[in-house]
Amino acid sequence: xIQMTQSPSSLSASVGDRVTITCRASQSISIYLNWYQQKPGxxxxxxxxxASSLQSGVPPRFSGSGSGTDFTLTISTLQPExxxxxxxxxxYSTPPYNFGQGTKVxxx
Amino acid sequence: QVQLQExxxxxxxxxxxxxxxxxxxxxxVITGLYxxxxxxQSPGKGLEWIGYIYYSGSTQYNPSLKSRITMxxxxxxxxxxxxxxxxxxxxxxxxxCARLGAQGPRFKWFDPWGQGTLVTVSS
Numbered sequence: 303x304i305q306m307t308q309s310p311s312s313l314s315a316s317v318g319d320r321v322t323i324t325c326r327a328s329q330s331i332s333i334y335l336n337w338y339q340q341k342p343g344x345x346x347x348x349x350x351x352x353a354s355s356l357q358s359g360v361p362p363r364f365s366g367s368g369s370g371t372d373f374t375l376t377i378s379t380l381q382p383e384x385x386x387x388x389x390x391x392x393x394y395s396t397p398p399y400n401f402g403q404g405t406k407v408x409x410x
Numbered sequence: 411q412v413q414l415q416e417x418x419x420x421x422x423x424x425x426x427x428x429x430x431x432x433x434x435x436x437x438x439v440i441t442g443l444y445x446x447x448x449x450x451q452s453p454g455k456g457l458e459w460i461g462y463i464y465y466s467g468s469t470q471y472n473p474s475l476k477s478r479i480t481m482x483x484x485x486x487x488x489x490x491x492x493x494x495x496x497x498x499x500x501x502x503x504x505x506x507c508a509r510l511g512a513q514g515p516r517f518k519w520f521d522p523w524g525q526g527t528l529v530t531v532s533s
Contacts, residue, residue, distance in 0.1 A: 336519040345506055345523035346457065352517055389457060393518040398472040399510075401457040 304328050304395050308388075308402035314410040321377040323405045325390035330370045334394035337366055337375045340404075341386045349388075350375065377407075385409055412436040414507045414524035422501075422531050428494040432507030432524060439488050440465040445510040446483065446490040447520060450503040458503075462510050463490055497531045504528050 305328040315321050325335065333353035338346035348357045350366040353373060363378045377384055390402040418430035432446065439446055447462040461471035463481040471479045480493040494501060505527055508520040 332516075334516045334518075338520075345508075345526050346520070347523070348519055348521035351519040351521075352513075357521065391457075391520070394516055396518070397459070397461075397470050398474070399459040399518070399520075401459070403456045 303398060304331060304392050304400055306390055306392055306400050306402040308390060308405045310405060311403065312406040312408060314408050315380050316410045317380055317382055319380045319410075321380050321384075321407060323375045323388055323407075325368075325373045325375070325402050327371045327373075327392055327394075329395075331392045331394035333369045334392055335366075335368065335373050336391045336393065337364075338389045338391065338401075339384075339386045340389065346389060380407075412509065412522055414509065414522060416505060416507050416524045416527040418505075418527060418529070420528060420530060422497055422529060423533050424498055424531055425496055428497050428501060428505075428529055428531070429491065430505055430507075430527065430529070431489050431491045434488045434490075434509075437509070439483055439490060440485050443511070445470075445512065445518075447508045447510045448481070448492045449506045449508055449520065449523075451506070451526075452500075452503045460492065460494075460505075499531050502529065502531045 307326045309324045335353045337350040340346040354366045365376045387404045387406045413435045415433045422428045445462040448460040463469045478495045483490040506523050508523040512518045
């Protein structure tokens with residue numbers, strides 16, 4: 303199985319900050335990497351697919367980059383509604399469709 | 411707008427079978443463009459993919475759960491279902507159904523998701 307490791311596990315940031323979350327795969331997965339946002343008590347929501355493609359309706363302050371084993375999710379200017387937990391997920395080698403352990407973005 | 415809604419018992423006894431149904435609205439399970447999936451999240455923990463079913467009935471399961479999973483699809487009701495047998499407390503989780511979209515054999519992502527349903531395994 304391909305293991306997905308996110309860092310950091312949590313971070314504190316202020317509204318207006320630039321936030322970067324990293325996801326590393328245990329082997330190369332090309333660009334078969336997706337990002338999700340989950341708010342407390344809610345289902346995850348797709349933000350980015352294929353490493354850098356923005357899902358329809360997602361604000362452009364969210365962006366994704368990377369290929370191979372190293373990927374980043376960037377929030378350019380953090381908004382109050384962005385405080386949530388973010389997960390990466392690989393679709394290169396399946397089953398299973400493994401997720402990262404999550405990164406919780408908290409208010410500083 | 412595509413919506414998915416999970417339903418089923420919120421409490422299951424140890425060693426029994428967990429059964430959940432996902433009702434799809436705004437799309438058809440026989441579209442052929444998507445795979446219909448189950449994902450779970452244990453309290454305070456991350457996300458674990460359980461498996462998916464295609465409208466034809468073909469399935470793919472997480473190897474870690476494969477021996478205990480059965481999935482089915484009811485095209486007449488636009489629903490798909492999950493059975494997880496021999497449950498233990500470790501199977502206590504929020505269970506989500508989700509549509510797995512695909513562009514080619516490897517570009518696959520889960521969107522949208524149902525709201526989730528908490529299933530507790532306890533006597």
